[in-house]
Amino acid sequence: MAYYVTTPIYYVNAQPHLGHAYTTIAADILARHMRQRGEEVFFLTGTDEHGEPVTVAAEREGITPRELGDRNAVRFRDMAEKVGATNDFFIRTSDPEHMAAVQKVLQKVYDNGYVYKGQYEGWYCPRCADFKTEQEILEGNRCPIHEIELIWEQEENYFFKLSAFQERLEQLYADRPEWVRPQNRYNEALSFIKQGLIDVSLTRATLRWGVEVPWDPSHVFYVWFDALLNYYTALSYARPGEDLTDRFWPAVHLIGKDILKFHATYWPALLMAADIEVPKGEYVHGYLLMNDQKMSKSLGNVIDPFEVIDVFGADALRFYLFREVAFGQDGSVSTEGFEQRYTSELANELGNLANRTHSMVSKYRDGVVPQADPPAELTSEFDGLAEDVCAAMDRTEISSALEAIWKRVRALNRFVQEQEPWKLAKDESAAGQLDQVLYGLAEGLRVTGVLLLSILPEKADRLLVALGAEERSIECAHFGAASGGATLGELEQLFPRVEREPA
Ligand code: ME8
Ligand code: MG
Numbered sequence: 001m002a003y004y005v006t007t008p009i010y011y012v013n014a015q016p017h018l019g020h021a022y023t024t025i026a027a028d029i030l031a032r033h034m035r036q037r038g039e040e041v042f043f044l045t046g047t048d049e050h051g052e053p054v055t056v057a058a059e060r061e062g063i064t065p066r067e068l069g070d071r072n073a074v075r076f077r078d079m080a081e082k083v084g085a086t087n088d089f090f091i092r093t094s095d096p097e098h099m100a101a102v103q104k105v106l107q108k109v110y111d112n113g114y115v116y117k118g119q120y121e122g123w124y125c126p127r128c129a130d131f132k133t134e135q136e137i138l139e140g141n142r143c144p145i146h147e148i149e150l151i152w153e154q155e156e157n158y159f160f161k162l163s164a165f166q167e168r169l170e171q172l173y174a175d176r177p178e179w180v181r182p183q184n185r186y187n188e189a190l191s192f193i194k195q196g197l198i199d200v201s202l203t204r205a206t207l208r209w210g211v212e213v214p215w216d217p218s219h220v221f222y223v224w225f226d227a228l229l230n231y232y233t234a235l236s237y238a239r240p241g242e243d244l245t246d247r248f249w250p251a252v253h254l255i256g257k258d259i260l261k262f263h264a265t266y267w268p269a270l271l272m273a274a275d276i277e278v279p280k281g282e283y284v285h286g287y288l289l290m291n292d293q294k295m296s297k298s299l300g301n302v303i304d305p306f307e308v309i310d311v312f313g314a315d316a317l318r319f320y321l322f323r324e325v326a327f328g329q330d331g332s333v334s335t336e337g338f339e340q341r342y343t344s345e346l347a348n349e350l351g352n353l354a355n356r357t358h359s360m361v362s363k364y365r366d367g368v369v370p371q372a373d374p375p376a377e378l379t380s381e382f383d384g385l386a387e388d389v390c391a392a393m394d395r396t397e398i399s400s401a402l403e404a405i406w407k408r409v410r411a412l413n414r415f416v417q418e419q420e421p422w423k424l425a426k427d428e429s430a431a432g433q434l435d436q437v438l439y440g441l442a443e444g445l446r447v448t449g450v451l452l453l454s455i456l457p458e459k460a461d462r463l464l465v466a467l468g469a470e471e472r473s474i475e476c477a478h479f480g481a482a483s484g485g486a487t488l489g490e491l492e493q494l495f496p497r498v499e500r501e502p503a
Contacts, residue, residue, distance in 0.1 A: 003034040003041045004248040004280075006231050008255050009048040009091060012072035013057035016079040017302035018321075018333070019256070019288050019295050025318050026285065026327065026398060027254050028085040032454035033393045036474045042248045044234050045080055046091030047073045050210040051223025052126045065209045069094055082306060084314040084457055089238035091230050099211045101233035102226050105274050106202070107214050114161045114273040120201050123150040127298065129223045131201065145258060146298055158219060160202040165269035169193050172268060172278065180264050181396060182328045185257065185284040189264035200266065228267045232276065253282045254396070260284055283396040286330035288321070295333075303333065311498055315456040316342050322455065323406075327399040347495040349409050350448075354463055356416065357441040358491045364425050369442045369468065370435035371484035378440045381411045382447055382479035389451050390474065398455075405451050412444045439484050442467055450477040459494050466491035 007027045010020050024045055031043035048054075049069040058068040073092050080087055091098060109115060123132040125143040132143065132150060141150045172179060173190045180186040203219035204210065210220030231251050235244040255263050268278040287294045290301040308317050320338050323345065325331030361369055385408060392401035415437075424434040446469045452460040453472060464472070468486030476482070 001039050002248050003031075003039040004235075004251040005030050005034075005041070005043050006251050006253050007045040008259060009046040009093065009227055009230050010076055011053050012047050012049050012069045012076070013053045014297035015072060016076050016305070017295065017297060018305050018308075019302075020076070021079055021083050021305040021317070022288055022321055023254055023256060023285065024080055024085050024087075025083050025321060026396075028083070028087070029318070029322070029398055029454045030252075030254075030393060030396065031086055032457060033390075033474075036450075036453060036472065037390065038473065040247075041088075042235070042238075042244065043085075043087045044089055044091060044231065044238070044251075045076075045085065045087045046089075046230060046234070047076050047093065048223070048227045048230075049073065049092055049094045050220070050226055051129050051204075052207060053129050053223075055207065055209045056126050066094065079305065082309055082314060083318065089234055091234045091238075093211075093226055093230055095237070097237035098230060098233045099226075101236055102211045102221065102229045103214045105229055105232065105276070106221060106225065108275070109160070109202075109270065109273045110215055112273055112275070114164060115158050115202060116161065118157065118159045118199070119154070120157045120159075121154045122152070124153040125150055155205050157201040157205060157222075158203040158213065158216070159199040160225070160266075160270065160273070162197045162200050162266065162269050165272055166193070166197050168272055169197070169265065169269060178281065180260075180282045180284065182284065185260055185264075189260055192261060193265055197265065197269075224262050224266065225270060228262060228270065231279075232271075250277045250280045252280050252396075255282060255284055257284050257286055283328075285328055286325070288325065289330055289332045290334070292332065303335065308335075308338065312338075312342060313458070315459045316346060316495065318455055319346060319402075322399050322402050325399070327397060342495065342498075345406070347497065349406075349413055351493060351495040353409065353413055353416065353441075354445060354466065354491065354494055357438070357445055358466055358488060360421055360425075361438050361442060361488055364421075364434060365438060367488040369482075369484045369486045369488070370439045372432070372435040372439040374443065374480045375415070375436050375440040378411070378415060378444055379479055382408060382444065385447070385479075386451065386474060386477040389477075393454075401451075402455060405448055408444065408448055412441060412448070415444070416441060442486075443479055443482060443484075446482055447477050447479050450474070462492070462494060465489045 005027050007023045027043060031041050034041045054065045058065040077090050123137055125132060127146040136144055138144050143150055170193060180189050201222050202225060203213050204222055205219050207220055211226050213219040213221060235248055253263060263282050271278050293299060293301055295302050320341050323341055324333055324337055388404045389401045419437045421434055421437045424430040446467050449460045449463040466489050468488050
């Protein structure tokens with residue numbers, strides 16, 4: 001089956017921070033997991049380069065929006081690589097192919113009768129590139145997200161008849177109760193729709209940096225429509241000479257809750273207006289917080305993912321984010337919290353367990369995993385694990401999947417404590433029992449290693465190499481699927497202690 005997963009395209013008005021890395025890692029975990037299940041995967045990320053947020057930031061720096069885009073798009077591309085993302089393409093909305101495809105889709109929307117010229121008046125946030133209603137703005141006419149003063153905009157625009165999709169959107173939500181997840185975000189989006197949709201600006205006359213409107217070149221498209229369409233246009237040119245649209249559309253979108261309205265209302269309506277199938281689903285995650293505030297460039301309270309990765313590696317960051325914050329909810333992160341989990345969970349619970357198992361199999365059994373009957377308590381402990389992980393991933397509940405795996409890492413630690421194989425090794429009549437215990441440990445680690453591959457791609461692979469395990473697909477993630485006999489490979493310490501230079 002085809003599985004197409006996307007991240008938001010990030011604004012190039014600022015540099016990447018941990019919040020951006022978070023969504024990209026989440027999408028990468030899903031992409032890797034689905035590949036392990038044998039699905040045909042396409043994974044897209046990229047940058048949003050037009051519109052006011054970028055224009056304003058470029059002006060501040062005294063450069064053109066294109067220069068700013070060129071400079072920061074590279075940083076977002078590097079960020080994706082740095083976190084270990086296996087995206088199949090990196091889209092930039094300044095790509096000429098994207099821009100031409102946007103014109104084509106929106107011309108269709110126009111031809112289908114969903115566009116008219118009108119006068120816009122209202123509050124506008126240049127950071128959000130969003131028009132705000134009286135109900136949502138803060139006192140003093142400030143943006144509820146950026147807290148900056150809003151601008152009273154008055155201009156002649158082309159409007160998109162969002163209101164014409166009131167019923168069809170309500171129907172979509174009624175027919176597909178899991179279309180937006182988690183449930184609280186579905187409820188939020190639906191109640192926004194039920195308040196009554198009003199038409200929205202599709203074009204801007206006062207801005208030049210954008211995709212030109214084909215039926216009136218004195219306008220450019222409002223940046224959100226240009227941006228949303230990236231998910232669709234990318235498939236048409238990501239592979240030179242090939243159009244992947246039929247193969248991969250519709251997509252699964254991962255987004256933060258800040259951009260729910262655009263994705264859960266404008267986007268499906270726009271697709272309906274262009275006679276294109278709506279996305280398969282949208283998964284909305286919460287905010288990473290620092291000191292109880294949203295981590296954001298404009299607030300200046302960001303953790304630099306590049307720094308963390310340089311010291312601890314990408315896998316540790318990938319692990320931490322989904323352990324610390326239940327995916328879908330808001331949650332606080334901190335460098336102290338990170339170092340604590342690194343030591344107690346990665347280095348101790350997983351790293352030491354791997355070390356111990358590896359060195360006991362080496363010492364007592366010449367580096368060959370014994371063939372023995374699986375210990376009954378481990379067989380039942382691991383029963384249903386792979387299925388649970390797959391089911392959680394299908395619901396995009398990455399943290400629950402990780403929790404299910406980690407529960408077994410802990411069970412293996414208890415098992416080794418209870419069985420005390422180092423004592424069994426001293427008693428020749430217990431050789432059969434020792435075989436069983438060592439097999440059980442190696443097999444349990446193998447299964448957790450296979451399941452952890454999507455989250456800890458590098459370390460889990462090293463663990464599997466050390467265990468002499470060759471298979472990587474989900475099918476082999478069942479306890480007992482390997483019957484022993486594997487010859488161990490080398491094992492360097494998976495999560496070494498990190499000596500930090502004093503600040
Ligand atoms: O909104 N916690 O781009 P953007 C969690 N270009 N996630 C966070 C985060 C935080 N503190 N900060 C950022 C835009 N994110 C538009 C999107 S899509 C067609 C256009 C993540 O650079 C999260 O995914 O402001 C959020 O939705 C996204 O970055 C916003 O990135
Ligand atoms: Mg933003």
